[in-house]
Amino acid sequence: AQSVTQLGSHVSVSEGALVLLRCNYSSSVPPYLFWYVQYPNQGLQLLLKYTSAATLVKGINGFEAEFKKSETSFHLTKPSAHMSDAAEYFCAVRGTGTASKLTFGTGTRLQVTL
Amino acid sequence: EPEVTQTPSHQVTQMGQEVILRCVPISNHLYFYWYRQILGQKVEFLVSFYNNEISEKSEIFDDQFSVERPDGSNFTLKIRSTKLEDSAMYFCASSRGTGNNEQFFGPGTRLTVL
Numbered sequence: 001a002q003s004v005t006q007l008g009s010h011v012s013v014s015e016g017a018l019v020l021l022r023c024n025y026s027s028s029v030p031p032y033l034f035w036y037v038q039y040p041n042q043g044l045q046l047l048l049k050y051t052s053a054a055t056l057v058k059g060i061n062g063f064e065a066e067f068k069k070s071e072t073s074f075h076l077t078k079p080s081a082h083m084s085d086a087a088e089y090f091c092a093v094r095g096t097g098t099a100s101k102l103t104f105g106t107g108t109r110l111q112v113t114l
Numbered sequence: 115e116p117e118v119t120q121t122p123s124h125q126v127t128q129m130g131q132e133v134i135l136r137c138v139p140i141s142n143h144l145y146f147y148w149y150r151q152i153l154g155q156k157v158e159f160l161v162s163f164y165n166n167e168i169s170e171k172s173e174i175f176d177d178q179f180s181v182e183r184p185d186g187s188n189f190t191l192k193i194r195s196t197k198l199e200d201s202a203m204y205f206c207a208s209s210r211g212t213g214n215n216e217q218f219f220g221p222g223t224r225l226t227v228l
Contacts, residue, residue: 032213032214034216036219042221042222043205043219043220043221043222044157044205044207044219045219046216046217046218049214049216050214051214052214090156090157094212094213094214094217096212096213097162097169097170100145100162100212100213101147101159101162101170102147102149102157102159102207102217103159104156104157104158105156106155106156107156107157
């Protein structure tokens with residue numbers, strides 16, 4: 001079964017600092033990987049997805065993620081954090097069944113301080 | 115921009131009562147999903163629906179749960195006899211296809227079972 005592991009349930013960075021949220025996947029086949037963001041009391045919004053066209057994927061709000069097969073990782077980064085980035089971030093892998101469900105990681109809560 | 119909508123936003127019910135959570139997926143999408151998120155926990159898959167039948171369901175989706183697409187636009191989740199542990203945020207999602215096609219999430223219905 002496919003799965004993702006997010007290291008660090010809470011990450012705190014200063015405004016303007018680098019954001020690094022870690023995600024490792026487990027998959028026997030090339031995975032379909034996604035990062036979603038959840039702002040307080042809201043639903044899930046797609047940040048970016050891995051499409052196999054490029055290992056470095058750019059998403060919305062200045063976020064990007066690099067797919068590294070050798071490390072089975074898909075870490076999310078942003079060069080300079082903004083207060084508005086404070087949210088919960090979920091890495092997810094999509095299965096290969098008929099309707100291919102998403103399997104989410106446990107999430108990382110990002111706190112941005114002044 | 116098309117979006118997934120869910121009603122109600124918040125449902126409070128007594129234990130043992132039946133509830134129906136409603137979703138209107140994006141109109142040209144073919145795959146439909148329900149997920150839930152217990153407060154403070156990760157998002158969990160419940161069921162996927164394609165071609166008017168369930169494609170996959172999780173172990174959470176027992177005989178108390180059912181899904182229906184009654185009229186070609188709505189997608190409903192019914193819980194026959196609610197339990198305290200059913201209290202959670204329920205998210206509906208839809209997708210145009212499988213693989214790396216994005217699943218679009220609704221804003222969620224917060225179900226509180228008393």
